Amino acid sequence: MGPGPSNVAPSVLKAMSAPLVGHLDPVFVKMMEEIKAMLRQVFLTQNEITFPVSGTGSAGMEFCCVNLIEPGDEVVIGINGVFGGRLAEVAERCGAKVTRVEAPWGRILEPGPMAEALKGRKPKLVGLVHAETSTGALTPVPEIARMAREAGALMLLDAVTSLGGCPVQVDEWGIDAVYSATQKCLSCPPGLSPVSFSARALEVARKRRSKVQSWYLDVNLLASYWGQDRVYHHTAPISMNYALHEALRLVLEEGLENRWRRHRENHLALKEGLQTLGLGLASQEGHQLWQLNAVTVRPGTDEVSVRQRLLSEFNIEVGAGLGPLKGKVWRIGLMGETSSRANVKKVLQALEVCLA
């Protein structure tokens, strides 16, 4: 019940133990097509370029940045926690001139300051973290995406923690580039990063002045492997793709709306139970994540020993606070398979014992 990896369904683990086939085997090629089709359904997009990058969520972040940014490009990044900061750092390493729009940790990025940062600028890209796992805040995307488009910029979204746990509507919101990760609300082990590029984003990557500095993450090369050409690029992690195939099948079997509802209801049940223990959430009211709950540690409580006892006595892992929230919050994940009423009860009962 930490910030990920979340629990994984037995059928996903079983899929991973299936015998290996080659990465250009017809069986695997068919599976690749199904993974792309299922990812489009989960991202709610028609984008042709939609596939899992080999690597964790940070590889997806790098994939988007290395393909879309060239040295000297202007980029605006919203930062309200660890991962917005990481995105700005990656963009800078690609040579971007980054304008940082900061919000206090635990709060969302409001459209106002983003509009201010865009005034008089013509950035190539605007980047935002949808669900900030370090703080438990969910920033609304549509208005900021609209402003980015009006400014002529590509809109890049980090959907690592949001995908599969709450609405992520890539086409409807006008997102040009999005990356996620398998180990959060998709409930698959860590190791793949689903990504999607709009036609606009792909055109930007195709018409670059300079070569993409990462050979491994170059969309132009990866598209030839994941597209109809099937040109060997790298050896796809076969077992991870088996796992993702099964995890996506489970997501769609449940149905996106049912899955979002389950995450919301379990979050509300946890929040209510925490209130009876005299505990509240640290993130902004009205914008709290359903899948990651940052619980404020009461003054005088030994944050570390409660966390250690939850693990050693109750077999429950919860996350610690990061950065300015270090020592101030516990991060309770209710992601994917982990989001169940039984787990909510279990963690509340265990917390009650530890706090007493």
Ligand code: PLP
């Ligand atoms: N972005 C967000 C919002 C995350 O929560 C994480 C990881 O927790 C990442 C990016 C990086 O993903 P990974 O750790 O899979 O590389």
